[in-house]
Amino acid sequence: xxxxxxxxxxxxxxxxxxxxxxxxxxxxxxxxxxxxxxxxxxxxxxxxxxxxxxxxxxxxxxxxxxxxxxxxxxxxxxxxxxxxxxxxxxxxxxxxxxxxxxxxxxxxxxxxxxxxxxxxxxxxxxxxxxxxxxxxxxxxxxxxxxxxxxxxxxxxxxxxxxxxxxxxxxxxxxxxxxxxxxxxxxxxxxxxxxxxxxxxxxxxxxxxxxxxxxxxxxxxxxxxxxxxxxxxxxxxxxxxxxxxxxxxxxxxxxxxxxxxxxxxxxxxxxxxxxxxxxxxxxxxxxxxxxxxxxxxxxxxxxxxxxxxxxxxxxxxxxxxxxxxxxxxxxxxxxxxxxxxxxxxxxxxxxxxxxxxxxxxxxxxxxxxxxxxxxxxxxxxxx
Amino acid sequence: xxxxxxxxxxxxxxxxxxxxxxxxxxxxxxxxxxxxxxxxxxxxxxxxxxxxxxxxxxxxxxxxxxxxxxxxxxxxxxxxxxxxxxxxxxxxxxxxxxxxxxxxxxxxxxxxxxxxxxxxxxxxxxxxxxxxxxxxxxxxxxxxxxxxxxxxxxxxxxxxxxxxxxxxxxxxxxxxxxxxxxxxxxxxxxxxxxxxxxxxxxxxxxxxxxxxxxxxxxxxxxxxxxxxxxxxxxxxxxxxxxxxxxxxxxxxxxxxxxxxxxxxxxxxxxxxxxxxxxxxxxxxxxxxxxxxxxxxxxxxxxxxxxxxxxxxxxxxxxxxxxxxxxxxxxxxxxxxxxxxxxxxxxxxxxxxxxxxxxxxxxxxxxxxxxxxxxxxxxxxxxxxxxxxxxxxxxxxxxxxxxxxxxxxxxxxxxxxxxxxxxxxxxxxxxxxxxxxxxxxxxxxxxxxxxxxxxxxxxxxxxxxxxxxxxxx
Numbered sequence: 001x002x003x004x005x006x007x008x009x010x011x012x013x014x015x016x017x018x019x020x021x022x023x024x025x026x027x028x029x030x031x032x033x034x035x036x037x038x039x040x041x042x043x044x045x046x047x048x049x050x051x052x053x054x055x056x057x058x059x060x061x062x063x064x065x066x067x068x069x070x071x072x073x074x075x076x077x078x079x080x081x082x083x084x085x086x087x088x089x090x091x092x093x094x095x096x097x098x099x100x101x102x103x104x105x106x107x108x109x110x111x112x113x114x115x116x117x118x119x120x121x122x123x124x125x126x127x128x129x130x131x132x133x134x135x136x137x138x139x140x141x142x143x144x145x146x147x148x149x150x151x152x153x154x155x156x157x158x159x160x161x162x163x164x165x166x167x168x169x170x171x172x173x174x175x176x177x178x179x180x181x182x183x184x185x186x187x188x189x190x191x192x193x194x195x196x197x198x199x200x201x202x203x204x205x206x207x208x209x210x211x212x213x214x215x216x217x218x219x220x221x222x223x224x225x226x227x228x229x230x231x232x233x234x235x236x237x238x239x240x241x242x243x244x245x246x247x248x249x250x251x252x253x254x255x256x257x258x259x260x261x262x263x264x265x266x267x268x269x270x271x272x273x274x275x276x277x278x279x280x281x282x283x284x285x286x287x288x289x290x291x292x293x294x295x296x297x298x299x300x301x302x303x304x305x306x307x308x309x310x311x312x313x314x315x316x317x318x319x320x321x322x323x324x325x326x327x328x329x330x331x332x333x334x335x336x337x338x339x340x341x342x343x344x345x346x347x348x349x350x351x352x353x354x355x356x357x358x359x360x361x362x363x364x365x366x367x368x369x370x371x372x373x374x375x376x377x378x379x380x381x382x
Numbered sequence: 383x384x385x386x387x388x389x390x391x392x393x394x395x396x397x398x399x400x401x402x403x404x405x406x407x408x409x410x411x412x413x414x415x416x417x418x419x420x421x422x423x424x425x426x427x428x429x430x431x432x433x434x435x436x437x438x439x440x441x442x443x444x445x446x447x448x449x450x451x452x453x454x455x456x457x458x459x460x461x462x463x464x465x466x467x468x469x470x471x472x473x474x475x476x477x478x479x480x481x482x483x484x485x486x487x488x489x490x491x492x493x494x495x496x497x498x499x500x501x502x503x504x505x506x507x508x509x510x511x512x513x514x515x516x517x518x519x520x521x522x523x524x525x526x527x528x529x530x531x532x533x534x535x536x537x538x539x540x541x542x543x544x545x546x547x548x549x550x551x552x553x554x555x556x557x558x559x560x561x562x563x564x565x566x567x568x569x570x571x572x573x574x575x576x577x578x579x580x581x582x583x584x585x586x587x588x589x590x591x592x593x594x595x596x597x598x599x600x601x602x603x604x605x606x607x608x609x610x611x612x613x614x615x616x617x618x619x620x621x622x623x624x625x626x627x628x629x630x631x632x633x634x635x636x637x638x639x640x641x642x643x644x645x646x647x648x649x650x651x652x653x654x655x656x657x658x659x660x661x662x663x664x665x666x667x668x669x670x671x672x673x674x675x676x677x678x679x680x681x682x683x684x685x686x687x688x689x690x691x692x693x694x695x696x697x698x699x700x701x702x703x704x705x706x707x708x709x710x711x712x713x714x715x716x717x718x719x720x721x722x723x724x725x726x727x728x729x730x731x732x733x734x735x736x737x738x739x740x741x742x743x744x745x746x747x748x749x750x751x752x753x754x755x756x757x758x759x760x761x762x763x764x765x766x767x768x769x770x771x772x773x774x775x776x777x778x779x780x781x782x783x784x785x786x787x788x789x790x791x792x793x794x795x796x797x798x799x800x801x802x803x804x805x806x807x808x809x810x811x812x813x814x815x816x817x818x819x820x821x822x823x824x825x826x827x828x829x830x831x832x833x834x835x836x837x838x839x840x841x842x843x844x845x846x847x848x849x850x851x852x853x854x
Contacts, residue, residue: 130726130738130834130844131755133790133812139799142785146823195786195796195818239761242801242810245751249783249801 004265008100010220010227011212011380013042014342019208019330020177027061027114028071030209034335035072035110038211042223051213052104053077057091057111058334059084060118068110077104084369085283086235087111088337089376092212093233099216106219111338112209138194138202140371141284143242145196147249148286152301156196159285160187161307163200166282166321169314170328172355173343177206177330201285206330210338212345228345231362232265232379234258240371250301252287254375255294255368262364262377263296271296272311272318275379276360277347279340281368282325291366292320314355322347322355337376340365344380385499386541387676388506389685391435392650393428393531394637394694395419396815397710399701401525401635406704414635416528418701419514421710421793422814422832424841425452425531426462429512430469430831432531434776435689436508438854440535442470446504447477451491451511451642453560455482456841465843466510469831471740471773477504485558485608485668487511487642488532489550492664493672495536496545507536513641518566519713526611527567528638530694532646542682543653543662545674547595549587552670555579558610569610576614580667581621587671588622588663595675599623602675603660606630606648608667610639624663636695642668649676651691656682687854697851699815702794709793726837736771741829741845743807744769752805772805778850779804779827786818802827802847815848826850 015037017030025033035047044050053076056068063070065080081091088111095109129135149155164187170176182200190199213223220227238254241247259271268274280295282288292303297318298311306312312320323329323343326336344363346352367376399418400409419428429450437445448470450463463478481491488511495507512531517523557579558569569575584607588599599605605624609615612634619629630648632639640647645666652662662676701707708714734755736742743754749763752772759766779802786796798813798821813821814830827847834844 129730130734130842131810133810133834133844136787136789138789139785139787142787143783143799143801145785146783150823192786192788192796194789194799243753243761243808245753245762245803245806245808247808 005096005100005233006231006265006267007229008217009096009214009230010217011214011230011341011345012220012223012227013038013040013044013213014211014345015039015041016175016210016339016342017208018175019206019332019339021116022207023116025207027067027112030114030207031068031071031110031112034112034209034211035108038108038213042213044213044223047072047074050106051076051108052106053098054108054110055079055081055091055095055098057081057087057337058113059087060113060115060333074108083235083374083376085281085333085336086367086369086374086376087334088210088339089365089367089378090235090337092338092341092378093235093376095214096230096233099214106213106215109212109214109338110209111335113332113334114207115205115332116207136194137283138197140242141287142194142197144249144290145286148290149196151250152304154304156188158304158307159196159201159289160184162282162285162288163187163327165313166325166327167200169322169355170324172353173323173329176324176328177204178324178328197284197286203283203326203331204328206332208330208332208335208339210335210342212338212341226349228348228380229382230378231381232262232377234261234265235374235376236261237374238372240373242371251290251294252368252372252375254372255291255366258375258377259295262379266379268379272298275318275362275364277322277344277357278318278320278364278366279322279325279343280320280366282321282327283331287368288320288325295364295366314357319357322352322357337365337367340367341378341380348380348382383500383502383538384541384544385496385536385538386544387534387653388537388541389436389440389535389688390650390653390690391432391438391533391688392647392691392694393431393435394691395423395428395529396697396699397701398698399707403701403704404525405520411700415700416525416638417530418707419529422834422846423514424456424833425454425512425514426456426465426841427832427843428514428529428531429462429466429510429533432512432533433466433470433508433510436533436535437470438688439686443473444506445472445476445508445535446506447495447498448472448508448510449479449481449491449495451481451487451509452513453482453485453487453642454514455480465739468735468739469843471742471775485641486666486670486672488644488646489664489666489672489674492534492536492646492674493548493550496548499536499538500545505538509534509536511643511646513643515567515641516565516711519708521566522572523567523569526634526639528640530637530640530643530647532643532650534646534650540681541679542685543656543676543678546661546677547591547675548673549591549594550670550672551586551590553583555669575610576617580610580614581618583667583671584618584665585621587665587667587673588624591663591673591675597661597675600625601661602628602663604628604630604652604656605663605665606645606652607632607665608639608645647691653682654688654690654692658682689854693853706793726842738844740773741775742771742773745772752807754807754809774804774807775829775845777804777829779829779847781813781821781823781825781827781847782808783823784813784821800847812846813848814846
């Protein structure tokens, strides 16, 4: 039997810069804000001595791993990870494994991206090939809607509830980009991006950086009294859903596969009951809805009943995207997975203020990347 | 060797611009109109569509040569016929050449094909004439020109129409012209163009042909004359001694003058209803004239119905406004000039030409699964490098799922985007020739060759899905 990762690695510090259209910040500025936030959180005042290695994740980096080490002047082993929107979780995974393998004692994880330097308000239409066009993320992810709606009778009203929830939660998170409630009318009247996704179904693309300091579990209490333990971490690849001949467009395979692996590592058999809080990849409202089912929070096709019942709202049975998610907190691609870990650590340590899930002891974060063609899941606990 | 036409096909873009809408006025339904290529169409895509229709049900491996005629081939340097051959997945040793530079180019290509077959240097030659000319907004030409294509397979056996005689002459005249780098066609004063250019050229071509064939104008059951406009068409027929009742309808007010393809499209139209024993006359004017006498054979009754001119005239999608037309043709003021970057990697284009241009995927020899694009490892049974080529362009697929993308740059959003399944392969494709509210899960589709974008300031081509149409 393979040895798992459970309880071997601890998170002892997290940091996150303000997400948004950070016109006056460079990638370095955001990396420094996030990393020094994590240092302070871990009680590290001499990072040059305490940090053994860096794992960084970015999708749009123009400079590679040097961008991170140069910003922090950390001339250490540095690794850059890229896995589309699952980049942040994947950087975290590689860092966790390096510590578990005994290579390093204490490692810094930094996820960041700076899409707002590109001069476009949303994701750009990438015309870099002749096939697979149009190439917009909304166009990829909305392909699941027609089939799902026909099969399960769901519609835009169900998606609206998810958007409204995430806009509400975003108002409660200090570092989130959007701090504005929306109404059903606003949702329904917004301009269409890629049917059935209107403006409010789409995540807010922003700049941002998030960081975490991890260490061997037995060293954790040398940093703080309430370390958070890694219970599971995994990243799975899946076939391109547009080409996969067996894809039913009712779920995303990488999520289902990664969830099975992560639950096995963490010993979870009843996710809805056992998990207290979750940050899931809501690049689009429908992606969050499908993820409830793909993560086993509810049966396939049952998500809309749970949405209607408020299961995933703050105060519900399993609050999801307590900080507003990609929708409101913002989505700087490489940072997102680490930002989710930041939020889950705050929740597990009882530091999430107005959005605190009382007594949260087990937290899941979930990132998908590509069309989607990858999924990363991290489960944290006490 | 007796040379003749073995098969024919045509293409007319479904989009129609009401002539009443020119200049931005409100147009009533039912008035005169013209066919206009939309933003993802051009002379090359229309040529491929017409040729697909001509080759429907025939063995493409028999084609020895392909000739492409147009005055609006999108490239100054780079052959159209070679791209068409690849899009049609013709034999690699096919001979290819472009004819251009004159409104007579379609007739010249047809003549060259008939001559090559008669001389025995080729047995089957595909001739495709296609044009997409532009008159400046507000000009008289704008209302007369239309877009379309015709294709003929010329061969040495079993012709539906055998060649009896041909005649050509050259003339130097600056009547209608377009210079290097210019988008819009120029014309000299219209009475000069008609009285000194067009009408005498038709009369001389008919006269010369009749002399050579030992025939009289009255012998022809149908006369196909290219023409700049309806009035000149009638005038030329009178001057050539042709009976008005036997003129093939030039379709002004429905199609428009399709330039180098015009006389050939009329011939394709005439062949749809031609009867054995009839003689057909084809006359194209431009820098002189060129004429053919064809004799319809009993073989025409054996040719399966084609997607010809009538089939295409019956399917219409009127343009909603003149502005949309201007956008589709790239005539509106733009914030940014089209990019001058080097564009898509030419190496990638070359590597992917079997997929992007021929629309060929592969079939796994072990498990039979069809996949697109080509893979090294089978996505179903994981066997390595054991595939055979599998052409998808002439297959029928179905829409697995779709979305309506309002973000993609296009003159009339949204763009319909699908995952389409064809022979088991799943492909991410745009869907055209349909209104967004007509898209249905599992609807059957066929495939059309279109422009996908203009990155690099040059047209880039790929296939799109279109609703499966009724008919041949």
